[in-house]
């Protein structure tokens with residue numbers, strides 16, 4: 001997967017050189033490219049913002065630098081989304097003439113979920129537009145949508161100072177789902193919100209050595225070697241955690257008949 005990130009704070013993404021994502025980049029699984037939006041300004045102050053039409057507080061990011069940046073990164077006049085992307089190369093990287101999906105983090109976006117991360121992880125090429133100030137001139141997304149799919153995404157109901165933190169969250173969540181990024185030891189199968197193994201339940205408690213620590217014991221079932229009993233215990237604990245911390249999830253699962261609540265184990 002190729003990921004392009006356009007931002008006025010490229011250094012914000014130094015963490016993407018570390019840990020699993022850093023290793024995936026070194027292994028060629030991820031091709032992450034950072035672009036400083038100010039590279040597409042032409043005035044002596046590298047201006048990227050201006051006052052909002054209609055008045056109001058703060059500043060809005062100007063469309064011109066964004067338009068030039070997206071043209072340069074993606075290529076102006078690529079195939080329109082309904083013409084689809086050209087086939088990717090055998091290793092899944094975008095082929096010549098490929099069309100990326102533009103992801104625009106914004107508080108007014110649609111919710112970012114694990115299922116959406118799974119869907120994005122199947123894309124060969126993502127481009128992230130990191131806004132600042134009061135946001136990016138709305139014509140930027142409208143212009144981009146003429147050439148590629150555009151998704152406005154929110155990572156939660158709170159207000160950040162810019163799109164960089166959200167982009168880090170989305171890139172990490174998506175990248176860890178790519179084949180080869182997580183080793184067997186960190187399998188994403190048992191994740192909270194993952195489908196399948198724990199049916200979208202929250203992950204229950206986890207333990208490792210030592211079995212006794214500061215007077216606190218590891219639950220004996222986990223030391224029993226009885227894998228069936230361990231699986232039943234873990235599911236029960238996941239149900240308890242979900243009921244305590246996210247009861248609305250449990251109601252939704254019960255209504256969908258997915259929590260296996262009617263099972264007698």
Ligand SMILES: N#Cc1c(-c2ccc3cc[nH]c3c2)n[nH]c1N
Pocket residue numbers: 104105106107109130131132133134135153154155156157158159160161162163164166
């Ligand atoms: N995603 C997301 C966001 C943001 C966000 C995103 C972009 C900008 C640009 C200026 N301010 C921003 C806030 N706040 N809260 C979220 N869940």
